[in-house]
Amino acid sequence: MTLTQSLLVIVLLIATSAFFSLAEICLAASRRLRLRQMADEGDLRAERVLRVQEQPGHYFTVVQIGLNAVAILGGVVGEGSLSPYFARIFVLWFSPETAQGAAFAASFVTIIAVFLVFADLFPKRLGMNDPERIAVRMVGPMQVLITTFKPMVWLFTRSTDLLFKLLGIPAHRAETITSADILAMTEAGARAGVLAAREQQVIANVFELDTRLVNSVMTSRDRIAWFQKDDPEVVLRARIVAEPFSAYPICDGDIDHVLGYVDAKDMFQRVLSSQPLALDQGVPLHKALVVFDRLSLTEVLEQFRQAKEDFAIVVNEYSLVVGVITLNDVMSTVMGDLVGPQDEEQQIVQRDENSWLMDGVTPIQDVLRALDIDGLPHGDQYETLAGFLMVMLRRVPKKTDCVSSMGYTFEVMDVDSHRIDQVMVTRATASA
Structure with a gap:
């Protein structure tokens, strides 16, 4: 085989490997909600992708057969076609035996690098950019390959299913969507500029209704x-x-x-x-x-x-x-x-970059949001800022009482008939 023929074979193998890599990543990355929307709009290919996602065993078996076969052939063809040319170069500086070993290593690294970039990294990043659109285009050719290699696919799929059964691992993909998943998506949308920060906060507040008393x-x-x-x-x-x-x-x-x-x-x-x-x-x-x-x-x-x-x-x-x-x-x-009155009786007033004046009855969720922290100690034992201070002090607070927690100092500024009216919250690092 001439060098030109070998290079053409390598290009063909790279294209084949890129096809399977793209098919793999676009199916795995496709969002079911987006595919369902496309199917409802009349795209029958999206419905086929949804069915494949429900039982992807045969699909991924064909992908792995293709990737492994191409990898083996690429190594054989690449090493055999490039090694003689590298050997002719290296023999100018090394002995024939050393030049032969260096030529093998050089051809191996070259083939690996080319396959890694063009047959793996590039198609996978391409597939991640718009997985649903690419998946609906790939599902047709992949189903043809599944039918073509059906006996081999059946054998490998059964073997894999048996292994899953022996290990007690569910063979089907779980499609439950939690509130945390939705919040993560809205946060990503806010970072990408698809959602305004205010809109994302409203969505987060809606989910907070279930946990707020x-x-x-x-x-x-x-x-x-x-x-x-x-x-x-x-x-x-x-x-x-x-x-x-x-x-x-x-x-x-x-x-x-x-x-x-x-x-x-x-x-x-x-x-x-x-x-x-x-x-x-x-x-x-x-x-x-x-x-x-x-x-x-x-x-x-x-x-x-x-x-x-x-x-x-x-x-x-x-x-x-x-x-x-x-x-x-x-x-x-x-x-x-x-929503709500905009008056002077706000429960949280930010005095400067590192201090806030808060009402004792301020809901603890609002305190956490204002201070940008995830939680305070014993969070299940109180609902308000005053309750937090009582739990931490183990008594009814008095004026000038302080509690330090999570990098903040909470100082009682005013008490009226055992009711905490105002609390000064200061970022601890500000006074350090």
Whole structure:
């Protein structure tokens, strides 16, 4: 065989190996969601790729037969065709025996390098760029090869299936998709510029609803504005002006005996129409939805949907009122500062690059997000920043008490009747 003929054979073998490498990587990298979308749009080839992905044994058997056969032939042809020419060069400086060994090594390295670049690395990187589009083009030729080499494929596939069975390894690909998978995809999309950072954060917040409890976003008991059932109109007006909310619980004696609630819109309409505002003179009293304080926000959303309400009383296991929650509170968790009042009573205020002033009732998830950390010690024992400080100190904190954790210092700045009002959070490295 002349050098030209040998080089043509090597080029053909490289092209064949590149074909099998491309077929292998594009099937493995193809996303089922994207293939299903292409199939729904009418691409029958995408449906064939999906079927192959469900049982890829025969497909990968043909790939490995082709790759191994080409690798062996490439080594034989390459070594036999290139060694004499390398030997003629090396014999100018070395003895014939040394030149022969060096020629073999040079031809071996050359063939390996050429195959590695053009038959492996390049086609695999090409296949990773757009795996679904390439997979639908490769599936037809590959199925022809599967049919052509069916006896050999059957033998090797059965042998592999037997080995899987002996080792107790599942032979089929698991297609479960978790929330972590979706979040990872959205983060990758944000890094690639496909999703805006705000959009990615909203998606992450939606998944957080399942793990975030009601008491992390509710208005706590000591901040509830409520009315006695027999409060005079002058008291109602003063309370509404001082504490404007969308709804007010109506109680009999104390806050733990809730009769219902009044909607601020109803009261506003009565004021505009010059009607009495007293509760015993026609102000509509709505039945209050009552939810347990250990429910997740997802469960609360479902209860809002079923009851067709957007306001609920939150009670603990002793049937004591611990807070109130609105649909807007839940949506504020999802949308962040796109929903909800923008006032001076923000729970987290960043003072500078390394310090934050936080309210004691700030949900711990918001604290973690503001500080860009994954968690704090004993995270299952509290829901708020105040709860974290109590767990760490093992007592009710006092003013100037400090806790250091995860590279941050948490200092109690103000306490009101055992309630932690403000906490100064400082990055520890900033003061070092």
